[in-house]
Amino acid sequence: MQIRLRANWHKANEFCTTLGMVFVSMKSQVEHNELIRFVEKMDKFSNATRFWIGASDLAEEGTYTWVSSGQLLTFSNWADNEPNNENHAEHCIEIILNIYVNRVWQWNDNECRNPREYFICEGVDKHCIENF
Template sequence: MRRLLMLLFIAQAVLGVKKYFIPNIAANWHKAQEFCISLGMTLVSVESLAEHEALVKFIKQSDKFSNATRFWLGGSDLAKEGTYTWVSSARFFTFQNWADGEPNNGNDTEHCIEMIHNIYVNRVWQWNDINCRTFEAYFICESVDSQCIQNF
């Protein structure tokens, strides 16, 4: 656990008020979210072009960056087909960066969002919907806003 906390400290970046962390494991979307929660974090949401650009910059500085890499984001349409929301806030997508032809819900099984950087298939930091349970990828956790719950 101490080693994990040390990696968290080394790998995190402060982007605005958010802190990001890319664990050293790949997992399906559900396990990725569970892992982030175990750290007091959640899968990352990307709600603006500025956040997208900051996240790309963070990934490029990480040891997970390559010419063909994929990361889970915290978005899905699991609650209602075709209606994408962020797991961290339940907000609808206001910013989107879908690849051409996406989202397409291939085989009626693609409900979770990944960000792809793969120069070999001409997808550069674009989003794709993919199967939440069977596909495993690296993922990005973000800090949880401690102000999200307010007293009445």
């Protein structure tokens, strides 16, 4: 089942959590490519679309971390001249496909309050804590 909702970054993170999931993160180009293949299978997306992923620099300007783990980004796929923190207001990461401006699944920082974004949640390994 696929649910296609749009929300601001904070509400998207909250929605993932209420489902017992986390905001999507990726640690490599391979994981990024897998995510893009998943997105491209959906009929909702066209030649110009964008969606939130679970990283931001809300805790410390210029230091991007994954909200699900608190880990620093070790992989990124920034578009040219990004992140730029335009108007000192862009702190959350989106992935953009917009063939009209030559952005093909590249990352951009955007205002977290932007409510027009799709987002992706992923499952959590519930066996990450060992029994005593």
